[in-house]
Amino acid sequence: MDPLLRSRSEIDRLDREFLRLLAERMQAVRVIGTHKGENPDAPFVDEERERVVLEAWTREAEKLGLSGYFAGRVLREILNWSRRDQERFLDAHAKSAGAAKAVRVAYQGVPACYSDLTITKVFASRDVERIERLGRKSFVAAMDALEAGEVEYALLPIENTIAGSINEVYDLLAKRNVVIVGEEVWPVEHCLVGVPGTVLEQVRTIRSHPVALQQCQRFLDGLVGVRAESWHDTAGAAESISIEQDARVGAIASEEAAQQYGLAVIARGIADERVNLTRFLLIGRAAEKVDPRRPAKTSLVFAVNHRRGALLQCLAAFNDQGISLTKLESRPQPATPWEYVFYVDFEGHVSDARVEAALAALREHTNHLKILGSYPRRTESPLERRQLPVVPAEIEVVEPLENEPASVHACPAEPKPATNPNLKLSSSKHPGQRTQVDVNGVVFGGERFVVIAGPCAVENRAQMLDAAAMAKAGGASMLRGGAFKPRTSPYAFQGLGFAGLELLVEAGHAYELPVVTEVLRPEDVEKVAETADMLQIGARNMQNFSLLREVGRARRPVLLKRGMSATIEELLLAAEYVMAGGNNRVVLCERGIRTFETATRNTLDISAIPVLRARTHLPVIVDPSHAAGVRDLVVPLALAAAAVGADGVIIEAHPRPGEALCDKDQALTGDDLVKLFAQLKPIVEARGRTL
Ligand code: PEP
Ligand code: MN
Numbered sequence: 140m141d142p143l144l145r146s147r148s149e150i151d152r153l154d155r156e157f158l159r160l161l162a163e164r165m166q167a168v169r170v171i172g173t174h175k176g177e178n179p180d181a182p183f184v185d186e187e188r189e190r191v192v193l194e195a196w197t198r199e200a201e202k203l204g205l206s207g208y209f210a211g212r213v214l215r216e217i218l219n220w221s222r223r224d225q226e227r228f229l230d231a232h233a234k235s236a237g238a239a240k241a242v243r244v245a246y247q248g249v250p251a252c253y254s255d256l257t258i259t260k261v262f263a264s265r266d267v268e269r270i271e272r273l274g275r276k277s278f279v280a281a282m283d284a285l286e287a288g289e290v291e292y293a294l295l296p297i298e299n300t301i302a303g304s305i306n307e308v309y310d311l312l313a314k315r316n317v318v319i320v321g322e323e324v325w326p327v328e329h330c331l332v333g334v335p336g337t338v339l340e341q342v343r344t345i346r347s348h349p350v351a352l353q354q355c356q357r358f359l360d361g362l363v364g365v366r367a368e369s370w371h372d373t374a375g376a377a378e379s380i381s382i383e384q385d386a387r388v389g390a391i392a393s394e395e396a397a398q399q400y401g402l403a404v405i406a407r408g409i410a411d412e413r414v415n416l417t418r419f420l421l422i423g424r425a426a427e428k429v430d431p432r433r434p435a436k437t438s439l440v441f442a443v444n445h446r447r448g449a450l451l452q453c454l455a456a457f458n459d460q461g462i463s464l465t466k467l468e469s470r471p472q473p474a475t476p477w478e479y480v481f482y483v484d485f486e487g488h489v490s491d492a493r494v495e496a497a498l499a500a501l502r503e504h505t506n507h508l509k510i511l512g513s514y515p516r517r518t519e520s521p522l523e524r525r526q527l528p529v530v531p532a533e534i535e536v537v538e539p540l541e542n543e544p545a546s547v548h549a550c551p552a553e554p555k556p557a558t559n560p561n562l563k564l565s566s567s568k569h570p571g572q573r574t575q576v577d578v579n580g581v582v583f584g585g586e587r588f589v590v591i592a593g594p595c596a597v598e599n600r601a602q603m604l605d606a607a608a609m610a611k612a613g614g615a616s617m618l619r620g621g622a623f624k625p626r627t628s629p630y631a632f633q634g635l636g637f638a639g640l641e642l643l644v645e646a647g648h649a650y651e652l653p654v655v656t657e658v659l660r661p662e663d664v665e666k667v668a669e670t671a672d673m674l675q676i677g678a679r680n681m682q683n684f685s686l687l688r689e690v691g692r693a694r695r696p697v698l699l700k701r702g703m704s705a706t707i708e709e710l711l712l713a714a715e716y717v718m719a720g721g722n723n724r725v726v727l728c729e730r731g732i733r734t735f736e737t738a739t740r741n742t743l744d745i746s747a748i749p750v751l752r753a754r755t756h757l758p759v760i761v762d763p764s765h766a767a768g769v770r771d772l773v774v775p776l777a778l779a780a781a782a783v784g785a786d787g788v789i790i791e792a793h794p795r796p797g798e799a800l801c802d803k804d805q806a807l808t809g810d811d812l813v814k815l816f817a818q819l820k821p822i823v824e825a826r827g828r829t830l
Pocket of ligand 1: 595621625657676677678679700730762765
């Protein structure tokens with residue numbers, strides 16, 4: 140036998156033996172994995188043991204005349220793999236129910252693109268038997284498939300160490316109802332691939348995704364007479380060559396893509412930078428349990444209150460708890476120019492006590508906050524893993540805001556009722572905690588008592604402009620007007636809809652008054668939020684949960700009116716819906732409840748104001764107009780509201796009340812508004828506030 144052939148067959152035999160031993164080793168590792176799964180107190184990674192094993196291995200290798208360095212690298216890879224393999228036992232234990240054996244995963248691209256390759260890596264350490272992959276044309280289409288339930292997961296790239304963040308994916312995460320459940324890093328190794336037999340000199344055109352072309356710029360610059368052609372993705376470029384079978388065209392893609400499409404590698408290692416990593420996110424519809432022993436990471440998106448130092452305070456919230464941020468990214472908000480949302484990744488899980496404390500502090504400085512997910516961390520270096528952040532001994536209590544008058548802090552002396560544990564975000568964390576909600580410069584919950592005035596409904600341009608003039612002259616700082624009217628009778632005036640909204644916004648602009656208007660349908664929220672400064676949820680919709688969720692996603696403050704037969708707790712739970720969606724800017728409104736009394740349209744529950752002030756940090760205002768239903772009672776009830784500590788009032792006023800298409804009996808005139816202001820002044824001042 141040819142000695143070369145003999146050696147080769149010997150190598151093949153040894154490789155088979157090597158694999159068999161590896162399989163046996165993995166089997167032994169699984170026994171330990173099962174043990175860790177069943178014993179939640181057993182540490183997941185025994186670093187001391189790993190160190191001892193690695194040292195013994197290197198010594199043994201050197202005794203056999205092998206390079207300790209390379210042998211060590213082999214073992215490190217095996218240890219990594221073992222650790223990953225054990226994760227499935229931990230998570231299966233954490234989930235307790237039988238994990239799904241077949242999953243469908245959507246990605247952007249065609250088979251063998253980097254996303255597709257990463258799916259294999261992600262699921263190697265998850266307990267699944269079959270993966271069905273759905274390649275989609277765009278990130279949006281992959282996300283749509285996830286939200287529509289066509290797949291269990293979507294895997295999308297979020298950043299690359301050279302090209303930076305993938306903004307489109309960030310924007311989708313903020314908008315969609317999805318949760319990040321995992322991350323994975325893929326080392327990108329660009330190759331020039333082509334029809335088998337092609338040599339570099341034959342290639343005239345090189346096609347690939349623009350980012351890949353850019354990452355191989357030096358290589359491309361070195362080729363004379365070669366044209367770069369941009370393609371929708373790297374694997375797609377490889378696929379096109381396999382169809383065209385033209386040796387004059389090459390593609391920049393992975394070696395795996397070359398294999399998939401029957402192509403050959405013409406050149407390897409062609410990227411400018413040696414290290415080129417892409418981080419992917421595994422996205423699901425619901426949060427998944429993570430074994431607390433696994434190092435976790437959390438991603439969130441927030442918008443800060445428009446105040447000096449607000450971002451600094453947000454970052455300090457993490458620092459105060461000893462939490463390391465791993466990423467901070469800002470994105471513009473098209474609807475509100477020069478305002479930004481911030482994406483943050485940090486170490487820790489939302490269920491960690493110190494993370495909870497940091498988030499509570501963070502909420503006080505943000506007007507929007509959405510947790511995008513907590514998931515096992517994949518980006519740590521072995522060094523970092525040995526230096527997990529230290530848990531501070533005690534959680535610091537946040538001090539009340541300085542710029543508030545002392546008397547406003549004074550809470551009613553009544554005993555504090557037992558709080559509902561579901562009021563996680565809306566309840567006061569410490570006595571006197573007040574949140575300020577800024578509506579384009581009009582601050583609710585601050586020193587100033589806010590008066591909102593305007594007609595029940597937007598009727599026409601002249602009426603709206605007159606109403607705005609009247610509100611301004613009467614001293615109001617915001618303008619109201621219903622464009623979408625929830626009417627008890629289907630035959631009553633239903634409002635002008637979006638045309639009405641335009642008139643309201645025009646009038647608000649003309650008199651420099653931010654506007655508030657009611658939104659009735661979830662599908663209208665995004666559009667109304669484009670121009671209205673504040674979104675009103677009416678009494679009839681206080682428990683329209685899909686509407687509450689939708690305004691929770693909106694980037695506008697919300698005026699939440701109490702349902703006419705809702706308890707205070709139900710009102711707070713409705714606020715909780717909005718806040719759980721990420722929107723922290725909620726102002727509550729007491730507008731009268733249904734009782735046996737018929738002398739007034741509703742009965743103003745004046746006690747709701749001090750009760751709410753004790754239970755929640757959110758601002759509370761009063762609508763005396765809908766409570767009373769008759770003009771003469773509106774002013775006295777507004778005065779009562781100021782006296783019990785409301786943060787403001789919302790009043791219906793019409794330039795010509797007799798002509799009002801809606802709620803004419805309770806509309807104040809311009810003169811009434813002026814009188815209201817005069818009478819409010821001493822009462823507001825007695826409460827230590829200004830008008
Ligand atoms: C309104 O403010 O226009 C309104 C309809 O009020 P409520 O939802 O409190 O009845
Ligand atoms: Mn009305």
